[in-house]
Amino acid sequence: MLLSVEDLKIGFGLLEPLVGVDLGVDAGEILGLVGESGSGKSMTAMSIMGMLPLMGGRIKQGRIVFDGLDLTTINEGSYRKLRGGRIALITQNPMTSLDPVVRVGRQIDQASQLHLGLDRKEAKSRTIDLMDRMRIPSPQHAYDLFPHQLSGGLRQRIVIAMALAGDPDLLIADEPTTALDVTVQAQIIQLLVELVRDRGLGLILITHDMGVIAQTCDRVAVMYCGRVVEYGPVARLFDDPRHPYTRALISCIPQLGMAPGTLTGIPGMVPSSQNLPKGCRFHPRCDSVLDNCRLREPPMKTEDGRSVACFLHEGGQR
Amino acid sequence: MLGYTIRRLLALVPVFFVVSGVVFLVVHLVPGDPVDHLIRTGSSPDQRAEIIARYGLDRSLIEQYISWLGRVISGDLGTAIVMRRPVATLIWDNLGYSLALGGWALAFSALAGVAAGAIAASFRERWIDHGLMGVSLLGSTVPTFWLGLLMIMLFAVQLGWVPVSGARHWTSLILPVLTVGLGGMALVARVTRIAMIETAREDFVMLLHAKGVPRWTIQIRHVLRHALIPVVTILSLRIGLIIGGSVTVEYVFARPGLGSLLIRALSQRDYPLVQGCLLFLAMAVMLGTLLGDLLQAAMDPRQRDEATR
Numbered sequence: 001m002l003l004s005v006e007d008l009k010i011g012f013g014l015l016e017p018l019v020g021v022d023l024g025v026d027a028g029e030i031l032g033l034v035g036e037s038g039s040g041k042s043m044t045a046m047s048i049m050g051m052l053p054l055m056g057g058r059i060k061q062g063r064i065v066f067d068g069l070d071l072t073t074i075n076e077g078s079y080r081k082l083r084g085g086r087i088a089l090i091t092q093n094p095m096t097s098l099d100p101v102v103r104v105g106r107q108i109d110q111a112s113q114l115h116l117g118l119d120r121k122e123a124k125s126r127t128i129d130l131m132d133r134m135r136i137p138s139p140q141h142a143y144d145l146f147p148h149q150l151s152g153g154l155r156q157r158i159v160i161a162m163a164l165a166g167d168p169d170l171l172i173a174d175e176p177t178t179a180l181d182v183t184v185q186a187q188i189i190q191l192l193v194e195l196v197r198d199r200g201l202g203l204i205l206i207t208h209d210m211g212v213i214a215q216t217c218d219r220v221a222v223m224y225c226g227r228v229v230e231y232g233p234v235a236r237l238f239d240d241p242r243h244p245y246t247r248a249l250i251s252c253i254p255q256l257g258m259a260p261g262t263l264t265g266i267p268g269m270v271p272s273s274q275n276l277p278k279g280c281r282f283h284p285r286c287d288s289v290l291d292n293c294r295l296r297e298p299p300m301k302t303e304d305g306r307s308v309a310c311f312l313h314e315g316g317q318r
Numbered sequence: 319m320l321g322y323t324i325r326r327l328l329a330l331v332p333v334f335f336v337v338s339g340v341v342f343l344v345v346h347l348v349p350g351d352p353v354d355h356l357i358r359t360g361s362s363p364d365q366r367a368e369i370i371a372r373y374g375l376d377r378s379l380i381e382q383y384i385s386w387l388g389r390v391i392s393g394d395l396g397t398a399i400v401m402r403r404p405v406a407t408l409i410w411d412n413l414g415y416s417l418a419l420g421g422w423a424l425a426f427s428a429l430a431g432v433a434a435g436a437i438a439a440s441f442r443e444r445w446i447d448h449g450l451m452g453v454s455l456l457g458s459t460v461p462t463f464w465l466g467l468l469m470i471m472l473f474a475v476q477l478g479w480v481p482v483s484g485a486r487h488w489t490s491l492i493l494p495v496l497t498v499g500l501g502g503m504a505l506v507a508r509v510t511r512i513a514m515i516e517t518a519r520e521d522f523v524m525l526l527h528a529k530g531v532p533r534w535t536i537q538i539r540h541v542l543r544h545a546l547i548p549v550v551t552i553l554s555l556r557i558g559l560i561i562g563g564s565v566t567v568e569y570v571f572a573r574p575g576l577g578s579l580l581i582r583a584l585s586q587r588d589y590p591l592v593q594g595c596l597l598f599l600a601m602a603v604m605l606g607t608l609l610g611d612l613l614q615a616a617m618d619p620r621q622r623d624e625a626t627r
Contacts, residue, residue: 084530
């Protein structure tokens, strides 16, 4: 495993936005992280990036092992060298992710100058090469533009080029297409998939779009209220979803030929982390509640390469 | 950038006409007749008429304005009625003192204010932040004349480090600069701190951290750089205020300056001098704002493009 997160629990004061997160990603593999807003997807990304202290949070329990190194034990100086160097982040909103007063080319240069020790000239030629590979038209010219002079799709390509500039092994893309037009979304996802396949990067793709997960990922972790509730290979998870939440998410994907008005949603809302229900966190919205669900949290059971945290599958029974 | 500068300069022309009209009228709207101040009690009507004719006070306001504006544009601001010297000369003589005080005070408030604000923002919610913000609250609320007197007592009278008053030696500039500059520094420090804290929350700053950029590089090269944009606006708005509005400080330290000149002209109802001073200060405010806008455009490419579009 390139990266494995084991039993991760994080805290912000008394709040615990993540409890018991387990997942892993290998080189050349795409792990999908899916769930509604507030399920802890971005927090998981921030934890792996070691950026919780910036936001006032900390890791309370568990390990994050990257390439054999437990990241929860290293100091900020060593972490900083990994960030942008071996682990890179692509953020949600390309409109706000770039420094508005710095030329985009220089922003890409910064990563390779920091992590590969290139001088300004070398960094520039690497940047232009990267921009070209990101299919940014006339990279020589685009290098000197400011972010506001580029479209959203181009800006996201700049952000991706910036993430690649430090030559990372692991890429975390936090909803990389949410802010973009549908036509551009597909191009950006395609670009990311190619990167993984061609360069053997590990990619954690965070999204709330089950369609994107089904088409691109190798494995999926479904998150709800700060927990991974189901985890497994993508084909089997879609063929035979075991957690009622996974089932509900899949039934939210619109399909061609569906009778009008039959697209379902999930009733209720994601509870806030200050106000979590007792027992299974999903039980107030679940369509197959057992008595046990109201009393205790179901433990994660792993069987046959896939895991689920639900009493319906206690002991592997269906 | 050049086109932007030219356009901004041209935009000042109509503003100049409006301002000069107001400056010209204000003095005529104030009650009191300047002729009364020019003649001794018991003078004959002939002497009175002679003075009115000499200063053009018998013509209509429009005529007075046009001829006044014509002279102003050619650089002749008239002759002070009471002081009997050319207004331009009087302003020029005092300008040096005002510029020295204003310039140094502005530089002090900019440098010290930005430094204090940046330190407070970087150590947010810790004792150094609370300390700096406490001092800055004090600095912006203490009246300048009182602060000036306190500093004279301590540094000039008790310690004897600097002269009590006057403007003969450069050391006599230190206390007035501090007195005027502290208020500005407090303001700049608060604006810098808030702007840096706001900027630090932006997504792009998160991404800079994710890129592995060292924390202090982010704070200084990126966050502070953004925070300076509103600071430039604040400082440019203060240029006029500092050059013309340091009257109390000039009085406390017995320094000459444009502020004192204007107050003296007002109390003596000296029309040409009041107009000359007001016009000059209005120009200083206009040019200060222009300078601020140009600096902002130089610092922020978005602003540049918005103006060019």
